[in-house]
Amino acid sequence: MIEFREVSKRFADGTLAVDGFSLQIPPHSTTVLVGSSGSGKTTLLRMINRMVDPTEGTVEIDGEDIATVEPVKLRRRIGYVMQNSGLLPHRRVIDNIATVPRLTGVPKAAAHERALELMDVVGLDRSLARRYPNQLSGGQQQRVGVARGLAVDPNILLMDEPFGAVDPIVRAELQQEVLRLQRELGKTIVFVTHDIDEAFLLGDRIVLLETGGRIVQTGTAEEILAEPANDFVAEFVGAARGKRALHEERIGDRTVLVDGLGQPAGVLDSEGGSEAGG
């Protein structure tokens, strides 16, 4: 379990990014921190691997205050996936994935064997192992980033808007991959995004943040949609704009669901269900 206790962060320029933030993040589930830019969500995420040290308060992992853990050691046991993959451009895919195991002294052959297995896990063809990152598509690079994050088999996986820079179709694909991986691996995933739909899709638990890391609402997607804590949440999740309020319209012999803005949201699954499609 990851626990934030009364954590604040004031940057050197005086900006108070996080103000008195407390949260318990349960293990083996996905917690999504969601908020607009300036909500401190990335700062909070980076406190977990000490890329940012809080100016006040403590962060604990399984009861251990991480301020007492050497940052490099801490980071090597926590997976980290970022936007734009952050891969080393001068290293081949297989060496990128094997980077941390190699640093911790795993022999090259073993590290490479493990890297190839991880390519299977994240759905990358092994034939890409000898490529350099800039020879891959954006979506493939993000898969490599995820594989690298999993290379030391960490309990915790931090994901900082990992799919923010890929096109919607690839993003949807990668989101499904994360759901599948989480079913198979059961990691403690902390995921940061500004996309509420992504948060609802991936999060077992969603933490909605306002400026300064202030928690507006915490809950499952269903809870937040059913009972938005205030107007801000309603606006953020789109309920206020009628985006989440669906009604039925008949088109021919099909029932189409239309949202409050008049945009078709999908087709209602008929009783038989056989002809339902995407």
Added chain:
Amino acid sequence: MDLIGATLAWIAGFVGSGELWQRLGEHLTYTFGSVLIALVIAVPIGYLIGHTGKGRELAVGITGAARALPSFGLMLLLVSLVGVVQRPIAAYAAFVILAVPSILAGAYSGIQAIDKTTVDAARAIGMTEWQILWKVEAPLGLRLLVGGIRSATLQVVATVTLAAYINLGGLGYPLLQAIPLRRDEQAFGAAIIVIVLALLLDAAFGLIGVLLDRLIPTGAAPRRPRRPRAVPTRRARMVEAPTAS
């Protein structure tokens, strides 16, 4: 025609007598000796500035001032300061001061030009600062460092010609000897040899640059003009397929 013929004849004689190799040896010893010393001084400082991001203004100021120093005057001044017996030291010092700014600039700009997210990611996955420097910043910054070494070498190889003024030999020796004696073909021939040497060194560094581009993809530009088509994997296709549930 006559001058060209005489010049070619002089060059042939210079090469034939073996004096070329002696003077070339002296010339290259001064050139590479001072560039090596400058590397030892400038690369650690440049890496420190590039890695920490601190002291850049100071470095820019010092290198700018050092570039403005006239090498010839500096060499003569140093000879008078360290004494005539220590002339090689004075010469080396002047050439090193000439070479340091370009190498320093190449070293720190090479590191500063690296995508910040790459370095941030390296740190976030658990590299130590030394590992970031040696495994990420040094290889990715090498191309610009070599560019700095290239311009330093070219400046020094041209300036070493002046070493003959304080009687240290090099390819400047036949050149300077020829001027008071009004041996135009000799002055012309010696100048041509220095120019050819500089061009050869430049070409050699160009070749090293091309090799580095092949060996170390920096991510700055795609290695191939077109990216290979994304090969959909089995899993990816499964995800794309509509689910009937």
